[in-house]
Amino acid sequence: MVRRLFPQLFLACCLLTLSTGVFAGTDGNISDKLLQAFHKTFPDAQQVKWAETEDRYMVNFKQGEILTKVEYDKDGNFLNSLRYYSEKSLPVNILCRLQKKYADKKVFGVTEVTSDSNVEYYIKLEDAQNWITVKSNVDGLMQVVEKYKKAS
Known part of the structure; x- marks a missing residue:
């Protein structure tokens, strides 16, 4: 979903x-x-x-x-x-977890989505072969929501 x-x-x-x-x-x-x-x-x-x-x-x-x-x-x-x-504006708890869990990836950009009741972070990561989007909540719980192979 x-x-x-x-x-x-x-x-x-x-x-x-x-x-x-x-x-x-x-x-x-x-x-x-x-x-x-x-x-x-x-x-x-x-x-x-x-x-x-x-x-x-x-x-x-x-x-x-x-x-x-x-x-x-x-x-x-x-x-x-x-x-x-950019990653430097992420909350510290999320940045620390991101750097630990995805140490081999580079942060391309962040989209923060806020409503009255919720804040979510969509973090676009990249490495030599892939684009990956990780969704995080304010507590730093993360899940991969997209993964694409880069064109060669």
């Missing part, structure tokens, strides 16, 4: 990125209350681009080297977020 969810998550990310390009930069319809809450939560946000759909607001921005996408409902309530970053 997890293998079926990951491609859907990837597709959702792609669609979010494309839809944001269509609506980017328009914050005229965003309520002052939501804008104030956003700036209070993310005071260092750069390259901020808002998008609006029928039932939600989406905002893309960077904080340092971390690319972030956050979705809010029309009432300004947080729905979920995606953050893309």
Whole structure:
């Protein structure tokens, strides 16, 4: 089941990125209350681009080297977020377990998926022959959810 969810998550990310390009930069319809809450939560946000759909607001921005996408409902309530970053931004407990369990692999990138009730980390690893995606929860429990052979 997890293998079926990951491609859907990837597709959702792609669609979010494309839809944001269509609506980017328009914050005229965003309520002052939501804008104030956003700036209070993310005071260092750069390259901020808002998008609006029928039932939600989406905002893309960077904080340092971390690319972030956050979705809010029309009432300004947080729905979920995606953050893309390198291994150095992983929580220490996950980084230590990752380095121990996959010492022979290199971290290509991390996607952090957060909802109201859950945080998951999708860590893309590589070696000479494979691409591997490891899913971790906040406690550092890990499982391989994808594995692909590299083209030769």
